[in-house]
Amino acid sequence: MQRRWIWLSLSGVLASWALSNAWIPPAAWGQEVTLNVGKETINGPDEGTDREAWFAEMKRWRERERARIGYVDAEYTRKEVDDLTTFSKEQGAKGLATLALTAEGVKGTAQKFIKPEEVEAIKALTGAKTGDLVLFIADSKAVANKTLSALRLLFRDRLNLADKDLLAFAWVLDFPMFEYNEEDKKWDAAHHPFTMPKLEDLPKFETDPSQILSDAYDMVLNGYETASGSIRIHRSDIQQKGLKDEEIQAKFGHLIEAFQYGAPPHGGMAPGIDRLVMIFADEPNIREVIAFPKNQAGRDLMADAPSPASEKQLRELQIKLDLKKVDEK
Numbered sequence: 001m002q003r004r005w006i007w008l009s010l011s012g013v014l015a016s017w018a019l020s021n022a023w024i025p026p027a028a029w030g031q032e033v034t035l036n037v038g039k040e041t042i043n044g045p046d047e048g049t050d051r052e053a054w055f056a057e058m059k060r061w062r063e064r065e066r067a068r069i070g071y072v073d074a075e076y077t078r079k080e081v082d083d084l085t086t087f088s089k090e091q092g093a094k095g096l097a098t099l100a101l102t103a104e105g106v107k108g109t110a111q112k113f114i115k116p117e118e119v120e121a122i123k124a125l126t127g128a129k130t131g132d133l134v135l136f137i138a139d140s141k142a143v144a145n146k147t148l149s150a151l152r153l154l155f156r157d158r159l160n161l162a163d164k165d166l167l168a169f170a171w172v173l174d175f176p177m178f179e180y181n182e183e184d185k186k187w188d189a190a191h192h193p194f195t196m197p198k199l200e201d202l203p204k205f206e207t208d209p210s211q212i213l214s215d216a217y218d219m220v221l222n223g224y225e226t227a228s229g230s231i232r233i234h235r236s237d238i239q240q241k242g243l244k245d246e247e248i249q250a251k252f253g254h255l256i257e258a259f260q261y262g263a264p265p266h267g268g269m270a271p272g273i274d275r276l277v278m279i280f281a282d283e284p285n286i287r288e289v290i291a292f293p294k295n296q297a298g299r300d301l302m303a304d305a306p307s308p309a310s311e312k313q314l315r316e317l318q319i320k321l322d323l324k325k326v327d328e329k
Helices: 051-066 078-090 116-126 141-158 199-205 236-242 245-251 253-260 273-280 311-316
Strands: 005-011 034-037 040-043 097-102 105-107 133-139 169-173 178-181 186-189 216-221 224-232 266-271
Touching (some): 097 116, 133 141, 199 236, 216 266, 224 273, 236 253
Parallel strands (some): 005 133
Antiparallel strands (some): 005 034, 034 040, 097 105, 169 216, 178 186, 216 224, 224 266
16 A cells, blocks of 8 residues: 655644644734645635635645645654654754554554544545645744745655655745844844845835845755845835844945945855755765765865964963863763
């Protein structure tokens, strides 16, 4: 029997919920819910969503994706599920919930939290059948998408789903301008602070920075970023929107002043030649195609660098070290 793996992410506060044409819990409306199945993402429903249109799109989406879902046995052992959970935590998720649809019934870590009607709703949404394994990530959109993407690539390689002789290029456009920094409680530039925002999104600087898109772009080959670039800001009034006044004057005052004399629109991109060579050579790691690669600890083993600085060098640079010894705790 062919077995499939399916992944489903829930972003927001809902830990379990049902989704069917007949019923959606009222708590679900107005919450951000992101569904990831296969290669597409569809957001919704929210308070302004047309229910019939949304479910119609869900049905068309599911039928398109069913032909592209990989195959994995729902009878995964406890150790195999634990390994997937550990892998998910390494991506930043708090854990991984599973729902195994076996011939003996529904099993998995999510089984005791999901009602029978909710299981049927998930099966209707995903097209899951007996023998399928559904993986859940309940977290923020950023964490859920990152973790599910990593799981998808893991299964791609584990099950040999990708054609190794195919060069699949793609462009990724319209990146978010900002991402929220939870630690500092502020919006940071997702690419860099000199990326031009979409001009039609300028009013959103004062209302909702999360909805501002940027003129940034990446070229992707077989899932690897092989080139990245953007259109740069060339107007001082726009540059000042993305940086605080004191930061502008201290770090970029000369740039703002130069813009006032007029600067043409400009941009560019930087290709990753080493990464392209790695893909063409069918190597698993970019260090295999770099002449003098550093290891994962950042050391150059050939030159034995970095090496300790002498006391004389430190005095010349007016650097004082206060380092703990290796055996200190």
